[in-house]
Amino acid sequence: MRGFPVRWPLFLSACLLAAPVSVLASEPANGSPQPRVVSGLRVTWLGHAAFEVVSPGGTRLLIDPWLKENPRTPAAWKELSRFGQEDAKPAAILVTHAHGDHAPDVPELARVSGALVVSTGEHLRAMKIPEAQQHSVNVGGSFRLGDVTVHAVPAMHSTDPGGRPLGYVVTFSDGRSLYHTGDTWLFGDMALIQELYHPDIVLLTTGGGRWGLDPKTAARAMRKYFKPSIIIPMHFGTFEPLAEEPEVRAAFAGDKRVRFLTPGQDTAL
Template identity: 35%
Template sequence: MIRCRMLFLAAAVAVLAGCASSVTTSTAGAQQPKPPGQIAAGKAEVLWLGQAATRITTPGGKVIVIDPWLTTNPKTPADFKQLAALGKVDLILVTHAHGDHLGDAPALAKLNNAPIYTGGGMGQTLVSLGMVPAALSQRFGKSGTIAPFGAGGPKITAVRAEHSSELVWKNPATDKDETHYAGEPVGYIIELENGFKIWHMGDTGLFGDMELVGERYKPDLVLIPIGGHFTMGPQDAAIAVRDMIKPRYAIPIHYQTTPQLRGTPAEFSAALGASARTSVLVPEPGQKVDF
C-alpha cells in the first residue's frame, strides 16, 4: 500500500484507507510543472485552487486546467492570482459558463496560446462575443471522447451534469451586462496516460445516471461539489459517491466560497459513513495531491 502523508482541513474527517501518496502545499514559484522526463512514471498531480479551479499535471507532463476562476476567487491563494504563476498550460476545460467556472479561461488561453475545450456548446458563444479567437475554442459533446495530444496521451470525455450554463458578458459598447446562451453544463472524465481516471464533476445536482457514468468509465478519483444551494450538498454528494460511483478517492470542491455554499468536508465524510470504500482527501486551496 502506498504510504500516506496527508494534510487536512482542521475540521475535516478523512477516510484514509489506500489513499493517495501525499498532499503538499504548493507555491507559484516552487510548483512549476516538470518536463516529461522528470516526472516519475505513473505519477499524476492534482492542484486545487478553490471552488472548482483545478490544475492537473499528467504523468507525461501535460498540464490541464479546469474551471480557472482565479483572479477574483476569494479562496485562491495570493500566489496564484497572477495567471502566469500557473506555469505552462497546454489545455483548458470549462464545465459551464457561470463566472465562477469560466472565470479567467479566456485570458489564460490567450496567455498560453492554449485551447479551451467545451463539451456543452459554449465554444461558439465565446468566439461570437470576441472573448477568444476561433483557433482557441474547441468543441465536442456529451459522450464524445477526444485525444487532444494524440495517441498515447490523455483522453477526455464530456459527461452529463445537472445544472445550467448562462453566460453573463459586459458589452463594451454599452457598458451593460448581457446574458447569452452558453450551451449545457458538463463534467469531464480525464483518463491519464497511465490509465488513472479523474471525473471533474463541475457543478451538478444528484441524478440517477451518475451510476451509469460510474459503471461505464470507472473513475479512480472524483472532484465533487458539496456546497449545496446551487449543487449537491454533503448528503447528496455522499449518496453519489457511496451508492453510485464508488471511486477510490474523492476530493470535495465548490464549498464555503460564498455564504450560500454551506456544506463542509466534515459533513460529507460523516454522511459517507465509515463503511464507505472511498478515501476522502481534503486539500486546502493551493495544496496538491500526488497519485
C-alpha cells in the same frame, strides 16, 4: 556471508538507484518540503471548482479556473501571467459551464497561455475564444491530448450564456481515470459514467446551498453510483450559502476514500 564477498558501497548504491525516485514539492502549502513521485499524477486544488491536473506523462490541464476573484485561491495563483511560463502552460482548459464562479478568467487565460479551450461550441463563441483555440465538445464526445483522453459527460445544472453544463472524465496512460463532476445534482446516468469510465478519482461538488449536491446527497451519490479509490470534495465553503468544511466532513465521516486538499498544494495521487 562466507564465500560470497560483497562490495558494500557498490551494493548499497545499486539498491538506491533501483529505488523509486522522488523530488521535493516546490511550494508546499505548510512550508515543509514533502516528497512527490516524479512519474505520478499530480492534482492541485485552486479553490472552489478550480483544479490544475498534471498527468503522469506531463500533460497539464486546468479545469474551471476561476482564480482572480476566487476567495479560496492562493495569491500566487491569482496572477494569470504565471500560466504563460513554459513550465506552467496548460495544454488545455476544460470549462464545465458558463457561470461566474467557473468561467470568467478563461478568455484571459486563453490569451496568456495559448491553450486549447474545451467547452460546448456555444460557450466558446460566447467567450470569444480565438477560433484556433476553440475545441468544442458535447455530451458523449471525447478526444486525445498528449497522454490523456478527455470525455465530456452530462451534468444536471444550468448555464448562461450558451451551451449546456458538462462534467469531464480524464483517462490516463496508467489506466486510472479522474471525474470532475462540474456543478450537478445526482442523476441516473451517473451509473453509465461508472459503467463506461470507472473513475478512480472523483472531484466532487459538495457545497449544495441553492445550486447543487449538498454534502449528504453528494455522499449518497458516491455510495449509489461510484466506486472510486479517492474522493476529493470541492465547491464548498467559498461563499454563502455553500456548506462549510465541517458539514462536508460530517457527511463523509468514516469514508477513508475522502481526501480534503489545501488550495495551492501540489498533491501526488
